[in-house]
Amino acid sequence: MELRNLRHFVALADERSFTRAAARELIVQSGLSTSVRALEKDVGARLFVRGTRPVRLTAAGEALLVEARRTLAAADAARQAVREVEGVLSGRLTVGTIESSGHTLPFTLWLAEFALAHPGVEIATIQRPALTMIEMVAGGEIDCALLPATPDAGLAVLPLVADPIVLACAPDHPLAGEPTVRLARLDGERFVDTPRGWVIRAQVDDAFRAAGLTRRIVCEVSDWLTVVDLVAAGVGVALIPEGLNLPRRPHLIPLADVHLERRLDVVYPAGAAASPATRRFVALLEQRRRANGS
Structure with missing residues (x-):
């Protein structure tokens, strides 16, 4: 089972569209289809219901998605562990924000500071309802989020x-x-x-x-x-x-x-489940919070 095929599978599951998933992975649609079929052959099951729009996962696909995210995250962490020995932070950081975060905190300035300090990290932000993003962090779809934390989310919380x-x-x-x-x-x-x-x-x-x-x-x-x-x-x-x-x-x-x-908090996976980029970003926010006397 190749990591590349797993990555293409997750992209298609996220985007629910061959066109968008192929664009995200910078490949042609036929290449994405071939990659997904190869993964289906490896696992011995259909992963997507054919002919549906948007693209829909089968029960086998739903079961694989959780483990695929974990496998890709573990592979990224392994690569980053090697890079950290060389003193370089890289990878991808996806941050969820609510609409009002910029009205309360200098989030754009913090994000710019992190991006300039770590040019090897690809950064993306998304906006969704807070309760949806808590589920996305817990499910590994995004790395962290600025939002009002709920007490039963099972995530690490940094109050801001x-x-x-x-x-x-x-x-x-x-x-x-x-x-x-x-x-x-x-x-x-x-x-x-x-x-x-x-x-x-x-x-x-x-x-x-x-x-x-x-x-x-x-x-x-x-x-x-x-x-x-x-x-x-x-x-x-x-x-x-x-x-x-x-x-x-x-x-x-x-x-x-x-x-x-x-409240505005940063929620992120606890312990080793957080990526190196996430841990470094959270550390920056904690430093800025202390500097502001929060």
Whole structure:
């Protein structure tokens, strides 16, 4: 069983398209097909359901995918172990981020510092809902992610920042003159909110459910700037992280009777499961956090 065939198999499983997988692996589609067929011959089973769009794994393919990722990760770690003896960091680093990470932390500067210090590392970033990316880190699809960690993810966690969640409303909203607001005052209010799958959305939903309160979500959007613009326009109120660094800020009111906070953490595989590039990137973030007094 060749590592090259395993890599092509994983690319096709990830991309669900022969065209995209071939482009990712820098080969022609016929070469990718030949590689996958060779792997199927090695394992003695069909790995993909033929004729489906998008490409779909068989049960055998699903079973192989987990082990294929582990095998490729182990091979990368072995190669890197040799390179580290020579003092060179290389390989690939895929980092997941949520939309708001750049509004709270200087993530771009940190990523640039790492890229310049380690030019042999190929870096990619993706954006997905936080809960999805936690699963992707746990499954080995990405190396690490900046997001609010959940306590039961089974991953290593480096806390970066904790930010109180406050009420955002338009300046002419009836609550705008209040120094604080109790959660019960928001019962039945019209809300602008982020989609399900965002950790902050789940946290707010849980708080209202626990208090026996309801809220009307009249608009869902996937970025904080649009949230605050809609709030300022009077579409509804929102519960947002206080420290968002946005060009426009709505009127903010602290919550009086419940403490909610949005955390940003780095989640990554524990111990030796993390790649050398991941460990070095996390070490950089920890240094920057300490330098900022976090």
